[in-house]
Amino acid sequence: MADKGMTETLNDNQFMQYYRQILLSQVSEYGQQKLLNQHVIVVGVGGLGCHVTQQLTAAGIGHIYLLDDDLVELSNLPRQILFDVTSIGKPKAICAAEKVIAMNSDTQVRYFCKKFTYSFAEELLHTNAELQQAHQNGQLILLDCTDNMPTRQLINAWCATHFIPLISASVAAFSGQLLVIDGQVAPQSGCYHCLFGSNANPQGCANLGVLGPTVATMASMQALTTIKHILRLDTELKYLHIFDGLQLSWRQFVRHRDPKCKSCGHWPSQSENQLSSAHQISPKKVNL
Amino acid sequence: MITLYVNDLPVHVNKNSNLQQVLALSIQSLNLQLDNIAAVHNQHLVPKSQWAISVCNENDQIEIFSAVAGG
Ligand SMILES: [Zn+2]
Numbered sequence: 001m002a003d004k005g006m007t008e009t010l011n012d013n014q015f016m017q018y019y020r021q022i023l024l025s026q027v028s029e030y031g032q033q034k035l036l037n038q039h040v041i042v043v044g045v046g047g048l049g050c051h052v053t054q055q056l057t058a059a060g061i062g063h064i065y066l067l068d069d070d071l072v073e074l075s076n077l078p079r080q081i082l083f084d085v086t087s088i089g090k091p092k093a094i095c096a097a098e099k100v101i102a103m104n105s106d107t108q109v110r111y112f113c114k115k116f117t118y119s120f121a122e123e124l125l126h127t128n129a130e131l132q133q134a135h136q137n138g139q140l141i142l143l144d145c146t147d148n149m150p151t152r153q154l155i156n157a158w159c160a161t162h163f164i165p166l167i168s169a170s171v172a173a174f175s176g177q178l179l180v181i182d183g184q185v186a187p188q189s190g191c192y193h194c195l196f197g198s199n200a201n202p203q204g205c206a207n208l209g210v211l212g213p214t215v216a217t218m219a220s221m222q223a224l225t226t227i228k229h230i231l232r233l234d235t236e237l238k239y240l241h242i243f244d245g246l247q248l249s250w251r252q253f254v255r256h257r258d259p260k261c262k263s264c265g266h267w268p269s270q271s272e273n274q275l276s277s278a279h280q281i282s283p284k285k286v287n288l
Numbered sequence: 289m290i291t292l293y294v295n296d297l298p299v300h301v302n303k304n305s306n307l308q309q310v311l312a313l314s315i316q317s318l319n320l321q322l323d324n325i326a327a328v329h330n331q332h333l334v335p336k337s338q339w340a341i342s343v344c345n346e347n348d349q350i351e352i353f354s355a356v357a358g359g
Contacts, residue, residue, distance in 0.1 A: 044359045046359045047358075047359060048359045049359065144359075145359045146357075146359050147357065147358050147359040148357055149355065149357045152357055169359075170355075170356045170357050170358055170359060171356060171358050171359065172356045172357065172358035175356050176356065177355070177356045190335070194335050195326055195333060195335075195355075196326060196355040197323065197336055199323040200323055200324045200325075200354075200355045200357075201323065201324060202324055202354050202355040202356060202357045203357075203358075204357050204358035204359075205358035205359070206358075208358070210358060240326075240333060242353070253328045253331055253332065253333050253351070254331060254332045254333060255333050256332060256333060256334070256335060256338075257335070258335030258336065258337050258338070259335075259337065259338075260335075260337040261335070
């Protein structure tokens with residue numbers, strides 16, 4: 001099962017390029033191959049989306065799908081690091097794609113200047129054969145980098161329906177929140193809607209303000225969490241992680257599924273696999 | 289009456305109060321709305337539908353915080 005959809009072996013150049021990652025026993029050559037075969041949908045190419053896309057591209061994630069219907073504005077530049085003054089007025093998805101395509105030829109970047117809607121997500125999944133195959137092989141993850149609650153709820157509902165692992169990060173003022181939602185691996189921890197109801201109307205960066213480094217901190221944690229989830233190294237699926245940028249502190253709380261949740265009601269009650277045993281990456285030695 | 293802690297501050301409530309009652313009592317001073325918050329009861333997040341059936345005890349630690357939705 002672990003090798004399903006694994007098409008690439010590393011060539012010499014890739015081995016050199018990713019050597020510091022491969023050196024980690026938890027990654028190894030096998031883990032790097034997994035990253036190269038992974039598909040990641042990034043919804044929202046703002047502060048979080050720029051940083052996370054840059055980091056995942058550099059790490060050698062094989063397929064990235066960028067989704068955003070916004071245009072770059074001057075006020076984006078302090079934290080949306082894939083853009084510069086020449087990007088202003090242009091679509092974020094295109095500007096970001098152009099930057100990261102130049103970073104790593106191993107990463108196939110596709111972009112969509114679209115708002116995330118349920119119907120668009122369905123169309124994307126069902127008309128893109130490669131994406132569909134990745135989903136069937138368990139090689140698809142979605143990252144929520146959006147800036148508003150209705151879209152976050154919509155993304156959560158769509159991912160929950162299709163059992164697509166969702167890595168959700170958010171930031172405003174000096175606060176950040178991060179969680180991994182996976183209906184197959186950790187159904188007992190519930191989904192985003194189990195945590196925050198649809199009626200929640202929190203303020204975003206537009207009202208509260210934010211500093212670039214706070215955004216970058218959350219995006220780095222989101223990228224790290226993504227890589228760990230792909231490599232099945234994560235042990236903290238049950239937590240909501242909360243960052244306080246003023247105190248430089250993290251807190252974590254145990255999440256629980258809402259038995260009355262309308263988004264994840266169809267999930268099984270228990271995990272199909274025990275994360276600790278079945279999801280360990282198969283040990284392969286690196287030949288140095 | 290029992291004493292418990294909401295965001296580290298002591299609060300006195302009737303014995304057998306449930307989380308819903310404690311939250312309703314606490315949010316005004318925190319300037320928050322019930323729809324916008326998540327509640328943690330002794331390190332465990334409690335889904336909204338369970339607030340009314342989560343009984344609070346002496347010295348319980350309750351945390352209230354809002355969703356953050358920016359990106
Ligand atoms: Zn749910």
